[in-house]
Amino acid sequence: MSAPDASSTTPIPPAPLGLQLKFSVGAIAAFTPTGDINARITHQTSAMEGMQTHQRVQRSRGPGYQKEKTVRTRRAIEQHELSISGRADGYHPAEQEQLAWVEEIKTTRMPIERLPDSVQQQHLNQLVLYGHLICEAEGLCEIELRLNYVNPDSAVETVITSVQSAEALAEQFEALLGPVVAWFRTRADWIQRRNTALQDLSFPFDDFRPGQRQIAEAAYRSSLQDGQLLLQAPTGLGKSMASLFPTLKSLPRTQVEKIFYLSAKTAGQASAEDALAQIHAQQLPIRSLTITAKRKACFNPEQPCDPNYCDYAKGYFDRLPQALEIIRDQPGHWDKTRLETLAQVHQVCPFELSLDAAREVDVIVCDYNYLFSPSTRLKRFFEERRGRYSVLLDELHNLVDRGQDMFSAEVQKLQFQAAKKESRAAYPTCVKVLNQVNRAFLALNKSLGSNASEIEVAAEALKPLCSRLQQFLTHLETLEAPQGLPAELTQCLFDAHRFLQVFDKLNDDYATFVLDSQNNLTVRLACVHPGQQLQEGYALADTLIGFSATLSPKAYYGDLLGFKTRAQWLKVPSPFAAEKQLTLIATHIPVSFQHRSKAVPNLLTLMKTLIAGKRGNYLVFFPSYAFLDDVRTAFEAAYPDKALHCQTRDMSDDAVKAFTDGFTEDSERLGFAVMGGRFAEGIDLKGQRLSGAMIISLGLAPKTLAQDALLRRMQSKRDSQPAAGAEVEPRPTQTNV
Ligand code: SF4
Structure with a gap:
């Protein structure tokens, strides 16, 4: 079967030439890591803190200082193109006796001598790359490199400097770029081979089901136009295959490097894997892989990702190349079981292997989180490195709830009490700061003067608690914990960190709640309208196809999912009698x-x-x-x-x-x-x-406070049709079977 019909009056743009990949300077600096995985937190500074510290340092520099100095270069490799870009934190041209200098600012509370060598080496690599690109752009013969570690509390700056000639920097630049170019060539060759073979890919069933061809044609056309297509079609129609097949068929014309098939649930991933199994049965050179959540993939769930505790973390990067070689050599789908087997053979962490192997594959099946969640987003594909991507969103209606969840944060009093209990013996200094957090919870509760189990509060009321949480994080950062932090304390660390990150960016998409139940107090920063933050994810996709059996009312889903006029909607009627x-x-x-x-x-x-x-x-x-x-x-x-x-x-x-x-x-x-x-x-x-x-149904649930907040937000913005509001109105309670 040939490609779906793409005939239409709308002109299709010509296919871009060759593979185009963009790397950040940071990604090049960290391209070939060696040694161990060590995910233990070394910086507990929030994004906002980092930004504020950067700005403070940049403001303190004198006239002539250029902050956020942009650098970029391109390298043509046959018909392909590799772009490198980045922004050095600061640059000062030469003046009088002073050489031109470039600085990279890193915010950390950790003493410099405790920073792992590999981390510091990556920072130095970054400076070398900036130094070279600036010398090239400004025609300099030499430049001073300044690596500046700044403590956000004391504002103390520890600067490591070196003066380098343009020739020396050019040499180091080529040495750092060499492995990237070698990998790029291999990847470009593979994509050429894959795209040629995809012309022979045929629809894996005798014929399309009724409605399936309509979906496939719309998806194919949308892919060629870098479009956004939202499909509503009944369950059982084969939406997964109807979206995946045309997207694969479009690859030779779009030069899309990867397809991300995102779903909310394991069941969605299973239908993607089923569809891929049908595709792989044609024995074409296509690689695909499923990324399984870390908690499900981990071989050592009770241990931290630290070489002292987990053998799969120790020397991980030294053994990784052999495992990747196998993945490159053996096309087909790499699901959880197949990856686990490979990870055992090479004694590498299965989760990290799935992430590193994702670089080599053409279709990635994973959770929504890996594109949309600010903390879990695959930075390696969406920030540090960019290709052209197609994104397929399975069961799209689930993205409303998942978005609300992903962008929300909460802290619980009982969690901090458990951490206090756990810390008493080994970390007595933590007890004091945890007591202060506890008192902040109690003071907040008292100030509310309400017996309600859930109450909406002004964000302002949470500031004292936030300040205690920040003190708690600061304390942990300077804490000597050679054995690693215990579980409850680690959980508090993550919760507090996330809470403060979200608090920093509260806006009217959020409502803040205090929940009081069974002696526990939960403070929740609830994202009630995820649309705007979801858009950040959509912007990372060159083409996007979302599908679901439930996308009505359109105004409601369009608004809450944040789809604008660019998106085309297609509703396919049920073919079932x-x-x-x-x-x-x-x-x-x-x-x-x-x-x-x-x-x-x-x-x-x-x-x-x-x-x-x-x-x-x-x-x-x-x-x-x-x-x-x-x-x-x-x-x-x-x-x-x-x-x-x-x-x-x-x-x-x-x-x-x-x-x-x-x-x-x-x-x-x-x-x-x-x-x-x-x-x-x-x-x-x-x-x-x-x-x-x-x-057996108890009826529809009554409206929640979060739905109230959403309704208020919709009304005040006047950005929704009446039907959208009706979706969150109080609903009658019925009791039936
Ligand atoms: S196996 Fe588990 S503990 Fe070990 S590095 Fe991987 S995720 Fe971390």
Whole structure:
């Protein structure tokens, strides 16, 4: 099958020539790391603190000083182009007896002698690169390099200087650039080979399903135009393949280097992997890989990523090249299991391997976080290095909740109390600062004078707490902890750091809440409108295709997801015959908490009737695990011979797979699951694998304070249609089955 039809009246821009990659100066400086992984935090300064310190130092310089001096250069490599750019923190041209000088400012509270050599070497490399590019641009014969470590509290500057000739810098520049150019050539050759082969890629099924061709053609055309396409199409249509196939087919014409297939859930990743398996069956030179979350991939979950604790971190960078060689040599998909096996063979961290291997592949399957979350974004692709990227967003409607989550932050009093308890013996000095944090929580609670379990507060009221959290971070940075910080303290460190980062940039997309429950106080900076921050992610994609079965009302999703006029919307009608679906609504069984015990026998009768209607597999969804357990107990007592398969809390990915794999074309299974859980969405039980589902619903949830805040924000901005507001209005509570 050929590429989807791209005919249309809109002109398609010509394909760019060759591979184009942009590297930051920092990425070149750190291109070939050696030795160990050491992710232990060495800087607990917030982004805002770093920026303020930079600005303070820059302001203190005299006239003639040029802050944020831009440098850039390009290197043509055959028909390809490698660009390098960056901004040196400061440059001062030569005057009188003083040589021209360039400085790089690094904010840290850590004593310089404790900075790892590899980190300091990267900083020096950066200065060398800046020095060379400035000498070249300004025609200088020599320049002074100043590496300036600044303590944000004391403002003390520790400066490491050296004077270098232009020739010496040019030589070092070439030495640092050499490995990058060698890698670039290999990558460009691979992409050429891949793109040639993709012309032979055919649609992996006999034909498109109804509606699938329409999606594929729109996706292909949008890719050629560097467009944004938002697709609404029913579940079961094959949206993953209908988006992935045309995007791959477009690569030879768009010179896109990589496709990122992003999803919110493991189930979404599984459908991407299924689609990729069909593509790889054609044996074309395409490499793809799944990035699995660190907590799931880690071989040593109880240990820090520190060479003293984890053998997979020790010498990681020395063994990495051999593992990458295997990935380059063996096309196909590298999923979690395959990567784990390779990581074991080479004794390298499986998570870091997946990140480093991602550089070599053409399709990356991963979570939304890796593009949108400020703390998890793959800086190696979206900041330090840039190619042309296509982004596919699976189950796009989930990005509203996930965006709200990603951009929010919270701290909890109980977490700090646990850290205090844990610190008493080994870190007694921490107890004092943790007490101060605790007192700030209590003072905040007292100042609110409310017994409500959740209350919205002004950001101003949180400042005393923020100042205590900052003191806590400052204390940790100077703390000697050769054995590593204990778990609770580490969690507080991350929470406080994130909280202060978000606090620094609060705006009217946020609402601030204090939640008081069971002796715990939670202070939450809730991002209620994620659209603006999501746009930062969209801007990193050259082409973007988002798809979902649920993107209505359009005004609501368009606004909350932050899509502007550039985005094209396509709604594909359901190809499934309406007469093949039967919806039964039973309103005669009240299922609210006080009626639950009486409801159980009636629900069992209803289930029995449903299952008797047609042979096959059925899923029953409950509003909570507690309700599920009640009905399960009654079911097992009433039907001891009938096997029941139930979702449980904290099911592993393998257990989820085993659960769904049990639903076959020939089986007669009954499964119990909870709404909103892992089986509620993205589970594809094709053909006869599911005959029916029963949903036991307590009704729609009442409006929350966060929804109130969102509604206020929408009204004040007047940036939404009435339909959008209606989505978050208080909703009637109904009780039905
Ligand atoms: S295996 Fe786990 S602990 Fe070790 S480096 Fe990797 S993520 Fe860190």
